[in-house]
Amino acid sequence: MSLVTVIILTYNEELHIERCIRNLQKISSHIVLIDSCSTDKTCAIATSLGAKVYENPWPGSHSIQFNWALENCTFDTEWLMRMDADEYLTDELIDEINRTLPATPSETGGFIIKRRVIFLGKWIKRGGFYPHRLLRVWRNGYGKLEERWMDEHVVLSKGNIAHLQYDMVDHNLNNLTWWTQKQNNYANREVLDLVDIQNRSTAAANVAASLTGEQFSRKRWLKEKAYSRIPLFVRPLCYFFFRYILLLGFLDGKAGLVFHFLQGFWYRFLVDAKMLELRMAGLKRSEKK
Incomplete structure (x- = not known):
């Protein structure tokens, strides 16, 4: 059974x-x-x-x-x-x-x-x-x-x-076209998540952000307490350098280069571009008022 x-x-x-x-x-x-x-x-x-x-x-x-x-x-x-x-x-x-x-x-x-x-x-x-x-x-x-x-x-x-x-x-067995489209959809949700963090509206999350907890708690702490506070477009560069150079991502070969660049830089740059677009739209609405 x-x-x-x-x-x-x-x-x-x-x-x-x-x-x-x-x-x-x-x-x-x-x-x-x-x-x-x-x-x-x-x-x-x-x-x-x-x-x-x-x-x-x-x-x-x-x-x-x-x-x-x-x-x-x-x-x-x-x-x-x-x-x-x-x-x-x-x-x-x-x-x-x-x-x-x-x-x-x-x-x-x-x-x-x-x-x-x-x-x-x-x-x-x-x-x-x-x-x-x-x-x-x-x-x-x-x-x-x-x-x-x-x-x-x-x-x-x-x-x-x-x-x-x-x-x-x-x-995942899909091709890169499918993969990048999926990352684009993820980017929309990532923007909403970062907005919730900035607005301090993530209390329902329940997983405590802690440097002394499990791996997901530590990552949550780094995202909420560090990454989200770095200026737009600077943080994707910092993250990619940290991941690809300091954490030895370059040793994963050509596939690793594609993965770390797309997932560690391009995706996060896209998130920041969408964040900028959202802020500009909010500014325009405020000016109209």
């Missing part, structure tokens, strides 16, 4: 969903898709593989969609797990989960998993991108996603956090 239900948010993921489900079936027979009205074969493929599919129109953010699932779907297993359609578990992690969950002490509320990113066929090991530690497994009823536009994490209401040793893999 499966101990864990895996929840996947999907929209037009026919390229990845079979790989994802077949991989996850090695730890669970309870795989649930929350689909945002896909127009491709995502739902048909998932259903044919035995997954359960719920459809809910995209509400605007991952956190709202995921929390909708927690509030409206019935999960009978002791544990829940969050996965993306373009992710999968290594064989070592599969074995570790199957051994660990049945023997987990009651005081443990969730597990952090290390995620590795594959980009243009290469594992991005440097630039501060590995290991990326995320809370992805938690006891049913103990957690929900924090409500923010970007970098939303699972927040536990009780229980200790433990760490799993082995990796999950983020390996």
Whole structure:
């Protein structure tokens, strides 16, 4: 009997969903898709593989969609797990989960998993991108996603956090045109997140920004207390230099150059350009008044 239900948010993921489900079936027979009205074969493929599919129109953010699932779907297993359609578990992690969950002490509320990113066929090991530690497994009823536009994490209401040793893999098979379009959409949400930080309206986030906490808490502190206070267009340069030079991103080769430049500089420069556009629009509205 499966101990864990895996929840996947999907929209037009026919390229990845079979790989994802077949991989996850090695730890669970309870795989649930929350689909945002896909127009491709995502739902048909998932259903044919035995997954359960719920459809809910995209509400605007991952956190709202995921929390909708927690509030409206019935999960009978002791544990829940969050996965993306373009992710999968290594064989070592599969074995570790199957051994660990049945023997987990009651005081443990969730597990952090290390995620590795594959980009243009290469594992991005440097630039501060590995290991990326995320809370992805938690006891049913103990957690929900924090409500923010970007970098939303699972927040536990009780229980200790433990760490799993082995990796999950983020390996998206789409081309760079698709990838850059996705980053453009992320940039819109990143702007909203930074505006919330500036307006001090992120109290609902729940993950405390702390230099002494888990990795996601430290990153949250750096974003809210440092990065967000650096002038526009200066911060993408500083971040790229820090990541590509000081954190040795250049050792990831050509694929690493493309990844660190696009994700570490171009994306963040685009966010700042959108921030500038937003400020100019606000200034124009003020002048008209």
